[in-house]
Amino acid sequence: MHNVRTIAGRQFRSYFNGPIAYIVIGVMLVVLGFLFWETFFLFGKATMREMFRYASLINYFALPALTMGLLAEEKRTGTIELLITMPVTDAQVIWGKFLGVLGLYSVLLLLTVPYCFSVASLGNLDWGPVLAGYFGMFLQGAALLAIGLMMSSFTDNQIVAFFGALAVSIFFFLVDKFLPFMPSGLTGFFEAVSFDAHFESMRRGVLAFRDVIFFVSVAVITLMVAYRSLESRRWS
Amino acid sequence: MSDLMIEARDLTKQYGPATALKDVSFEVRKGEVLGFLGPNGAGKTTTMKILTCFIAPTSGTAKVNGADIFEDPMAVRSAIGYLPESTPLYTEMLVLEYLEFVAKMRGFKGEDARKRIKKAVEQTTLGDVIAKEIRALSKGYRQRVGLAQALVHEPPVLILDEPMSGLDPNQAAEIRDLIKAIGRERTVILSTHDLGEVQVTCDRVLIIAKGRLVADDTPDELRDRAGKASYFVTFKGEGADAAKKARDVLGDVPGIASVRQREAEAKDELLFTLVPKDATDVRAAIFQAAVKNELVMLGLEKKSEGLDKVFRDLTTGDTAGAAAATKSKRDAKIDEAREKKKARDEGKKSAADPADSAKKSAADPADSAKKSAADPADSAKKSEASKGAEGDA
Secondary structure, eight states: OHHHHHHHHHHHHHHHHSSHHHHHHHHHHHHHHHHHHHHHHHHTOOOSHHHHHHHHHHHHHHHHHHHTHHHHHHHHHSHHHHHHTSSOOHHHHHHHHHHHHHHHHHHHHHTTHHHHHHHHHHSOOOHHHHHHHHHHHHHHHHHHHHHHHHHHHHOSOHHHHHHHHHHHHHHHHHTTTTGGGSOGGGHHHHHHTOHHHHHHHHHTTOOOHHHHHHHHHHHHHHHHHHHHHHHGGGTO | OOSEEEEEEEEEEEETTEEEEEEEEEEEETTOEEEEEOOTTSSHHHHHHHHTTSSOOSEEEEEETTEETTTOHHHHHHHEEEEOTTOOOOTTSBHHHHHHHHHHHTTOOHHHHHHHHHHHHHHTTOGGGTTSBGGGSOHHHHHHHHHHHHHTTOOSEEEEESTTTTOOHHHHHHHHHHHHHHHTTSEEEEEESOHHHHHHHOSEEEEEETTEEEEEEOHHHHHHHHOOOEEEEEEEOOHHHHHHHHHHHHHHSTTEEEEEEEOOSSTTEEEEEEEESSSSOOHHHHHHHHHHTTOOEEEEEEEOOOHHHHHHHHHHSHHHHHHHHHSOHHHHHHHHHHHHHHHHHHHHHHHHOHHHHHHHHHHOHHHHHHHHHHSHHHHHHHHTTOOOTTSOO
C-alpha cells in the first residue's frame, strides 16, 4: 500500500512541476465559469445543476489531457523500466497512477466549490443536491480517468493516448444521443452504458445505487485492462 | 548462502518469430565485475531486462541472490540496483526529490532514508547538483544520478546497461572509477560495446552475439584465446612476378596457414601478412626461407591480436553463424552492406594516401582488422560467413 501512495504522490506532484495541470485547471475554470455564469441569471434559480452539466461536458475533453502521459510518457522515456524494476507489482503501479491523477482531479473539483458559495450568497442554495452532484462528478471523472489511463497503457505516444481516450469518452457520451436511429434491440444497451444518463440523476440530486455501480464498474474494468496491458510487456 | 549471486539457466527470449536470446546460461559470483559485451541488438539488454524481472524469458529461468525471477520477483528486484540504457529519469524532479522518491519506493523512511541518500550522493559526488532539476543536468551528472538511484538500497547486485555510452572521455573515466570502487563490495554486471572499457573495468567478460553466448572468459584469457599472432613481412621487389615468387616462398614456410599481400609503403616494396597455424614463433623459419630463395627482406614483425579482433571474430564468425541463420536474414544483409561500405571507405582512404595506410597497418595491430575489411575479396568471403581455415581468422 505504501508503494501505491508513493507512486500516487509522485504523480500528483509531477503535475505541478509541469505545465499540464495549470493549463487544464486554468482552462477548465475559465470555460466553466463563463458557461455557468452567463446563463445563471437568465434562469434566476439558486441551483448548481447547470454547473454540473457544463463541468461534466468539459470533463470529456479535459480529462484525457491529464491521463495521456500517465503511462505513455513513462514508456517513451523509459522511466517505466526503473519504476517497474523496483519492488512493486504492476497492479500497484496502475493504482498509484490512477490515484495520483484522481488526486489532481479532486483538486480541480475543489476549485469549483467557490462557485457554490457565490450562488449560496445570491439565493437559497440547497446543499444536499450539491453534494450529490459533486459525488456524481467525482464518479464520472474517475471513470473517465480510468479510461484515459487504459488508453495511455496501450501506447507510448501521448497524442495517441489523448485522442484514444477522447474517442472512447465521446462514445460513452454520445451513445444515447442517437437512439431513434439505432436498431431497436440495442437501445436498451446503449442507454445502459451512457455516461450522461447515469450522471443525469446525480446532477438532479438523486443518488441511485445503479449509477454508482455503473461508474465504479467502468473504472474497475478499464483499470484491469490497463493492468493487463502493462503486464503484457513481460510476454510480448 | 553460496557466493553465487546470479545464476542464469538456458534463457531464451522470443519476440514473435525473432529470437533475441537463445539458451544463454551463465553464473556470476560475489564481488565479480562482469562485462557483457556484444554488438548492438545482440541480446545484452534483453538479458538484463530478464534479470531485473522487467520482462519474462520465453523459457529458462534465473536466480538472483538466491531468489527465482518467476517465484519471487520482489526479492529479486530488492536485491538489484538497475540502471537501464540511456538512464531514464523523471527529469522534472529535483535530484534530491528523485532520490527521496526512490528511497521511499525501496521502503526506507525518515532518518534511515536520509542516511542512505547521503551515502549514495557522496559515492557518486552529486553534492553540487542535489538541488537542481534533473533536466538541467549534463549527461555525466544524469548518469551519476542513475547510479545513485541504483545504490540507495545498497543492493548486492548492480546491473548497469551501457553506463558509459554517450559520455565524454573524462566523464567515462569518472564513472569507470566509480564502478570499480562499487565493484569491490558488490556484484556488478555491465553491458557495453566498448572493448577498452571491458579490459579496464571487468574481471570477466561474456560475449554475446545474435542472442547466443559465444565466450565466457577473463579479458586476458580472451586475448590468449586468439593466441595466434600475425606476421608482417616486407621484401624488396616490384611487379607481379616478384610478388608471386615471394608469395610462394612464404606459403612453403612450415607452420603458415595463409599469406596475403598488402599494399606496401613504397612502390618497390612488397608487404605480406602471414597467419600462422598455431602459436609457435615462425620468424626464424620465415627469415631462413627468404635467405634460401634470395629474397631481400626489409622488415619482419610479429603482432599479437587485440581484444577487438577477438571480439570481431567471435561475433561475426562461425559460432555466431548458426544463430544468424535463425535470426532474420535482414540483419545479415545490413551487416554485409555495412562491411561493403567500410571496405569502400577504407579503399578510398588508402588510395588517397597509400603510404600512410600501409604504415598504419604495419604499426598498429588493431588496424589490421580494419585493413582486412579493406580487401574487397576478403569482405566478400566474410559475408558468406564461411571464412574458415584459410581466412585470417
